[in-house]
Amino acid sequence: xxxxxxxxxxxxxxxxxxxxxxxxxxxxxxxxxxxxxxxxxxxxxxxxxxxxxxxxxxxxxxxxxxxxxxxxxxxxxxxxxxxxxxxxxxxxxxxxxxxxxxxxxxxxxxxxxxxxxxxxxxxxxxxxxxxxxxxxxxxxxxxxxxxxxxxxxxxxxxxxxxxxxxxxxxxxxxxxxxxxxxxxxxxxxxxxxxxxxxxxxxxxxxxxxxxxxxxxxxx
Numbered sequence: 703x704x705x706x707x708x709x710x711x712x713x714x715x716x717x718x719x720x721x722x723x724x725x726x727x728x729x730x731x732x733x734x735x736x737x738x739x740x741x742x743x744x745x746x747x748x749x750x751x752x753x754x755x756x757x758x759x760x761x762x763x764x765x766x767x768x769x770x771x772x773x774x775x776x777x778x779x780x781x782x783x784x785x786x787x788x789x790x791x792x793x794x795x796x797x798x799x800x801x802x803x804x805x806x807x808x809x810x811x812x813x814x815x816x817x818x819x820x821x822x823x824x825x826x827x828x829x830x831x832x833x834x835x836x837x838x839x840x841x842x843x844x845x846x847x848x849x850x851x852x853x854x855x856x857x858x859x860x861x862x863x864x865x866x867x868x869x870x871x872x873x874x875x876x877x878x879x880x881x882x883x884x885x886x887x888x889x890x891x892x893x894x895x896x897x898x899x900x901x902x903x904x905x906x907x908x909x910x911x912x913x914x915x916x917x918x919x920x921x
Contacts, residue, residue, distance in 0.1 A: 735771070736781060740781050742755050743781065744825045747829060748832075753774060796855075803863055803916060812904060814879055816904060824887070827887075853876055854875075856875035858871075874915075881914060884911075
């Protein structure tokens with residue numbers, strides 16, 4: 703696929719661009735196509751995934767897929783948007799605005815680490831890393847839709863907490879999340895750490911990161 707098409711993968715307005723004008727979209731088929739494409743991309747990789755295989759997995763014709771999505775890049779972008787929308791809902795549900803820093807950081811840190819260590823997230827991470835060398839736009843799309851969204855949410859909260867005396871809330875948010883992530887995601891990606899045991903340490907890991915972060919904010 704030509705790179706210029708990949709750059710057309712949707713951002714915030716991608717849902718409107720993904721569907722061709724004409725007959726109304728069948729929501730059930732739309733969801734089936736997204737689910738099938740997600741499986742195929744994760745199993746085959748972006749380059750090897752074909753619209754024919756996605757159509758068979760979804761139980762629809764290839765023409766039907768193209769009625770919903772103009773090309774493979776747009777379909778992949780729609781999958782990322784769907785994941786981002788779910789992430790946004792999860793962040794909104796954290797409701798950290800009225801919490802004290804220790805509570806807010808624990809809540810965000812735990813949600814972030816659970817998301818990063820989930821099997822589906824690890825599979826998507828492997829796919830993006832494998833394909834980014836050939837299609838750098840994929841990595842950029844994931845970064846905008848996932849990590850940057852969480853950083854922005856936490857940075858906004860930190861900026862409003864005068865008692866923390868942070869000169870750069872965005873950098874502080876990035877570094878806190880880096881502390882939370884530690885080597886756990888890398889360990890699971892490389893198969894060097896037992897997944898079940900690692901996920902059981904999430905609360906302990908977050909508690910330690912929160913204590914270190916808040917101690918660093920004290921003056």
